[in-house]
Amino acid sequence: MTNISDIQLQIKNTSARAVVENSIKLAKANSEYNALLNLTEERALLRADKIDAGLIGGRLAGVPFVVKDNFLAFGAPTTAASKMLETFNTPLQATAVEKLEAEGAICIGKANLDAFAHGGSTENSAFGPTKNAIDQTKVAGGSSGGSAVVTALDIVPFALGTDTGGSIRQPASFNGVVGVKPTYGTVSRYGVVAMANSTDTIGVLTSAVADAELVMSIMSGEDERDMTTLPDFFKIEPCAKSNQNIGLIKDFMAEGVDPEVRASINKYVDKLRADGHTVTEVDLPMVEYALAIYYIIVPAEISSNLARYDGIRYGSRAGGIKTLAELYGQTRDQGFVTENKRRIMIGSYVLSSGFFDAYYLQAQKARTLLINEFNELFKTYDALIGPVAPTTAFNLGENTTDPVKMYLNDIMTVPASLVGLPAISVPVGVSSLGMPIGVQIIGPRQSDASLLALAKSEELK
C-alpha cells in the first residue's frame, strides 16, 4: 500500500510531474475496473509543473488524489454518474477540493459512484459498475465504490468520498482500505451534489490511518457557504487514550452476520483488550429500526433535493418536447436511473398529505429514540465497535433485482448517519476467499480524531 509519505519521497527524488504521470498511467492500466469516469490529466500535469517550478507549495504538494464524481472539480465534467449531468462542466469547485488544492494536492480524476450516490454497490452508475479491487466478480461497494478501488489499487494514496448512510465506510471495508465518515458538519459540503441534507457528510478513503488524519485536518472547518459546518475541532492526536471503555454492539454480531466477519471483529476485540482497553457487549435495540427510519427520511430529502434537476439551468434537457411539463418529465425520466426514481417517488409518498404523520413524522420521532440510545451509551463508553456490513463484498448482480435486499446491506452503517456521529472503517482481516473485512468504530460527536488515534494505535500491531 502506498502512503502519502511514500509519494512525498518519490516527489523529492523525481518530480511532481513524474509522480502524477505515474498515477495517470496506473489509472489507465486499470481501466477494466471502471473505477474512474474521467481523468483530469491536462490540469493535473499543469499543476504538477507549477509545483516543480516552486509556484505552488503546501503540506500535500504534488500528491495525487481522486474525487468521487459528485464533487465539483475543474478539469472534467461532474457527472454524479448520471446521464443528467453527463456533460456538466462546473464553473466553481467544492470547498473540500479547494482546501486540498491550496495545500498543493493534485486531483487526477473523478471516481465512479452509484448515480447521485444512491446505492451501496456502484451498480447504479449510469456508466456501468465498478469492480472490486480484490476480485473483479464482486461489487466495489458503494456509493463511493470508485474512490475505494482507486485507493486499494494504489493509483492514488487517497480519494474523497461522501457518506450519507455508509457510502464511504462500506466500500472501504469491501476493498480493504481506511474510510472516514466524520461528525455531521465537519467538512463543508459546498460544491458537492446534495443527496440528503440531514445526513450527508464528506470524508476520505486512504491506505493508512495517518493519511486520513492529515487529509481530514486539512478539509475540516467552518465555511460560510455551508451553514451546517462546525468550527474546526479536528486536532490530530499523536497517540490513543489508554484504558478506553469500548462497547461491542451486540445487535451487529447476531446470527445473520457472516461468521467470518464476526470472527474478525472478535479478533480485533482481543487485540484491544490485550492493549489494556476494556471491551463490553452493549445493547442498542433501536438499531433494529434504523434502516426503516433511514429509508423514509433519506428518500424524503432526496425527493426535495433532486427537484432541482429540471433541464432548465444546467444538465441535460430532453429533445423533441413541446410543453414545459413534458420537458421536466422527459428530462427527468431520461436523466435518472431507476434507483433515483424509486427514491424520489418513495420520498414523494412519505411526504404527501395523509401519509406524512405515519411515515415521515414517525421516522423523525424514532430517530430521536435512536439518538437517545447512543447518547446514553456514550455516558459510559469512549467508542462503540462492530462490523461495517453483514458480509464481505457480494457478487456483481446478486442484489440488483431486489432493492430491499440491497438496502439491508446498509443496516450497520445507517445508525451513525442518522445520529450524525463520526464512524470509521478500518481493515481488520480477510475471509477464507481473501475478501477484506473492516471494523467500524463509532464515537460521540466530534471524537473523530480520537477514533482515528485508536485505529492508528492498533494498525501498527
Place this chain on the structure above:
Amino acid sequence: MTKITRDDVLHLAQLSSLQLGDTEIDGLQIDISNILGYVDQLSKLDTQGIEPTYQVTGLESVWRDDKIIDYGVSCEDLLACAPESADNQVKVPKVL
C-alpha cells in the same frame, strides 16, 4: 402490507415530475410496495410524547453578514451551464 396500485405509481410519478415508460412502471409498483412494506415496521414503535429530530447539530438560524460574496463565477459562466440560452437569458419552451 401497503399495497401500491398502478394508479398510485402514476400519481407519485406525476408528483415527482417523472414521465415513466410502461416497463418501468410495473417494476416500480412492486419495488415501492416492498419498500413501504419494510418501513411499515415503524408503525409498531411507541413514539408517544417523543419530539421529532429534523437535524442533528442543534444549530438554529445561522446568520451571516448581509454582504455580497464574490464566488468568482460570472453570469456568462452560469449561462454556459444551461442547455439553451439566448440574449443573456436561459431559454425555455413556451409556458402558456
